[in-house]
Structures are given as C-alpha cells and as structure tokens.
Amino acid sequence: MRAIAERFIKNTDFTEDEFRMLVACAEDPEAAELLTQEAVRIRKKHYGDKVYIRGLIEFTNYCRNDCGYCGIRRGNRNAQRYRLTKEQILECCQIGYELGFRTFVLQGGEDAWFTQERLEEIVHAIRANYGDCAITLSLGERSRESYRRLFEAGADRYLLRHETADETHYASLHPPELSAAHRKQCLWDLKEIGYQTGTGFMVGSPGQTAAHLARDMMFIRELEPHMVGIGPFVPHHDTPFAGEMGGSVELVSINVDMKNGVVLDNEDMLTIDDEFSVDFRTRSDEQNGEVDSLAYMTDQQITDYFNSDNLIVYYTPKGMEIGFNFEDGWVTVTYEDYEQFLKVF
Numbered sequence: 543m544r545a546i547a548e549r550f551i552k553n554t555d556f557t558e559d560e561f562r563m564l565v566a567c568a569e570d571p572e573a574a575e576l577l578t579q580e581a582v583r584i585r586k587k588h589y590g591d592k593v594y595i596r597g598l599i600e601f602t603n604y605c606r607n608d609c610g611y612c613g614i615r616r617g618n619r620n621a622q623r624y625r626l627t628k629e630q631i632l633e634c635c636q637i638g639y640e641l642g643f644r645t646f647v648l649q650g651g652e653d654a655w656f657t658q659e660r661l662e663e664i665v666h667a668i669r670a671n672y673g674d675c676a677i678t679l680s681l682g683e684r685s686r687e688s689y690r691r692l693f694e695a696g697a698d699r700y701l702l703r704h705e706t707a708d709e710t711h712y713a714s715l716h717p718p719e720l721s722a723a724h725r726k727q728c729l730w731d732l733k734e735i736g737y738q739t740g741t742g743f744m745v746g747s748p749g750q751t752a753a754h755l756a757r758d759m760m761f762i763r764e765l766e767p768h769m770v771g772i773g774p775f776v777p778h779h780d781t782p783f784a785g786e787m788g789g790s791v792e793l794v795s796i797n798v799d800m801k802n803g804v805v806l807d808n809e810d811m812l813t814i815d816d817e818f819s820v821d822f823r824t825r826s827d828e829q830n831g832e833v834d835s836l837a838y839m840t841d842q843q844i845t846d847y848f849n850s851d852n853l854i855v856y857y858t859p860k861g862m863e864i865g866f867n868f869e870d871g872w873v874t875v876t877y878e879d880y881e882q883f884l885k886v887f
C-alpha cells in the first residue's frame with residue numbers, strides 16, 4: 543500500500559485500476575498517513591492556514607426530483623417546505639455582506655416556482671448591489687440555454703455534484719428520469735459557457751465500491767473542474783436509504799463568532815435542560831414527522847445527547863438548526879425562536 547501511495551505522490555497520472563488501489567490505501571494507516579501529510583502540504587501551499595467562508599443561502603427546499611438519499615426529495619411528505627422571497631434573499635446578502643462575506647451561494651431544490659425569469663431577476667439584483675462579490679448557483683440540472691442566461695445575468699460559479707460517475711450506480715441512487723450521462727453533459731455545458739464549475743461526489747453511498755470511486759477520480763480528471771466537493775453519505779430518516787450505513791465522517795459543524803473570529807463550542811452556546819428535550823421532541827414530531835429512533839429514546843437520553851459532543855448547532859436563513867448525532871444517524875429541528883435559548887454572548 544505504501545508503494546502505491548508513494549507513486550501517486552510522485553505522479554498523479556494514474557489509470558482507473560491504480561486509482562482503485564489508491565482508494566484501498568484508506569485501510570492502511572501508514573499509507574493513509576502519508577497521503578494525509580501530502581494533502582496538508584498541498585493545502586498549505588495554496589491556502590496557508592486561512593479559512594475561506596461562503597454565504598450559503600438555501601432559498602427553497604421544494605424539489606421536483608426524488609433522489610433516494612435526499613431529505614427534500616418530492617416523495618418526502620414529512621418535510622416542512624419553504625421558499626424565500628426575492629426580498630428575503632437580498633436581505634440575507636445584505637447581512638452577509640456586512641459580516642464580510644464576498645461569495646453568495648444560491649442553493650435550492652429544482653423548484654419550478656423559481657422560473658427562469660424569477661431567477662434571472664434575483665441574480666441581476668445581487669449583481670447590481672454587490673459588484674465585488676462572486677455569485678455561485680447550485681440549482682441542479684437545467685438546459686444549456688438557462689445556464690447561459692443566468693451567466694449573463696451575473697452568476698460566476700455553478701455547483702453540480704455528479705454524485706457518482708458510474709451509470710449503473712447512479713441509476714440505483716436516482717429516479718429513472720435522471721441519468722449520469724445527462725448530469726455530466728450539464729457539467730460540460732457549464733464549463734463551456736464560462737462558469738467556474740464545481741462537481742463532486744458522496745463517499746459511502748449505498749452500493750458504492752472502490753471501483754466506483756476510481757471512476758469518479760477519472761471523471762474529475764477529465765472534466766478538470768474548478769471546485770470539487772466530496773462529502774460522506776449521511777442516511778436521512780425519511781428516505782428509502784434510512785436504514786443504510788452512513789459514510790465514515792460524522793455530521794459536524796463549527797460556529798465562529800463573526801465579531802472576533804473565535805470558534806465557539808456547541809455546548810457553550812445554548813442552555814439545554816430536560817424541559818428543552820421534551821420541547822425538542824414535540825418540535826421534531828411537527829417538523830420531521832415520526833423519527834423512529836427518537837421515539838425509542840427517553841427524555842433523559844435526549845438530554846444526554848445534547849450535553850455531549852454529539853450536539854449539532856448551525857444557523858440557517860430560517861433560524862438556528864439544533865439537534866444531535868446518535869448511533870444510526872442524526873436529527874435536527876429548526877428553531878426560529880432560538881434567541882431565548884442562547885447563552886449571553
């Protein structure tokens with residue numbers, strides 16, 4: 543294993559078979575350590591120790607698609623749906639700009655309510671108000687003409703993860719009307735139009751093998767995208783893959799005090815007691831429908847999860863998302879009224 547890792551560090555021009563062997567290096571601590579050190583060296587060379595932040599605006603969770611792994615798939619009747627208005631989106635940009643964000647990412651499901659004209663109007667408005675900011679779109683699969691018009695309206699970047707480059711594996715994760723071939727074509731279109739283009743894939747998705755991951759590497763090398771996002775598969779309780787094993791990285795988030803740059807521990811942000819846990823269960827029932835694992839937990843167990851490093855806390859345009867990781871997954875609830883639970887900053 544060490545030999546293949548060393549060869550890759552010297553020359554990354556691997557065949558698909560060699561990439562498959564490289565993926566197997568994850569099982570060998572010595573080879574994995576070598577590759578990690580090299581990754582850190584390259585990261586430091588390009589970015590130093592800086593953290594680059596993006597203003598992610600999740601502006602709609604309606605979606606016409608039914609991807610097997612996705613919590614906002616159209617078949618999930620339990621999802622609480624929302625759309626932000628143009629004014630709310632611009633307000634997010636305003637707040638983000640004042641906080642120092644210079645990249646706005648408009649991300650949403652494939653929501654027909656946001657017609658081409660509405661999207662162009664929003665992108666135009668952001669471009670007109672924030673000429674020094676990058677506008678990134680993450681709106682799924684659209685026609686080449688639609689991508690072109692949004693680019694002309696002022697968008698610079700587009701994120702569209704291919705999720706898996708293998709046709710058969712893709713078909714096992716997605717509904718029949720979606721195909722890996724079409725998704726790849728969208729990526730080629732985006733690049734040709736002039737977007738800084740991002741793709742990427744899940745690790746640990748159901749049925750994935752080292753051969754699939756090797757194919758992902760080959761596709762990325764062929765596409766030469768400007769950005770790559772790779773994340774673990776996290777099973778969502780309201781999807782057909784609810785019972786599948788998650789990828790190996792836990793759902794984590796960090797919170798940064800934007801005034802002084804200090805990283806805040808999740809546990810230091812909120813006042814959580816037994817009463818909070820009882821209320822959390824009620825809110826989860828309302829927002830998520832019945833979550834089996836939660837139904838089997840006692841209030842005390844929920845409080846214990848909250849009072850450990852399993853606690854999840856992050857902001858969304860709707861408020862604060864609060865929840866926790868547990869053995870087989872995670873659960874979160876949106877708190878629009880989160881301020882009453884904050885410890886004083």
Ligand code: SF4
Nearest residue numbers: 605607609612615651
């Ligand atoms: S297209 Fe995206 S948002 Fe829609 S169901 Fe699939 S993964 Fe979810």
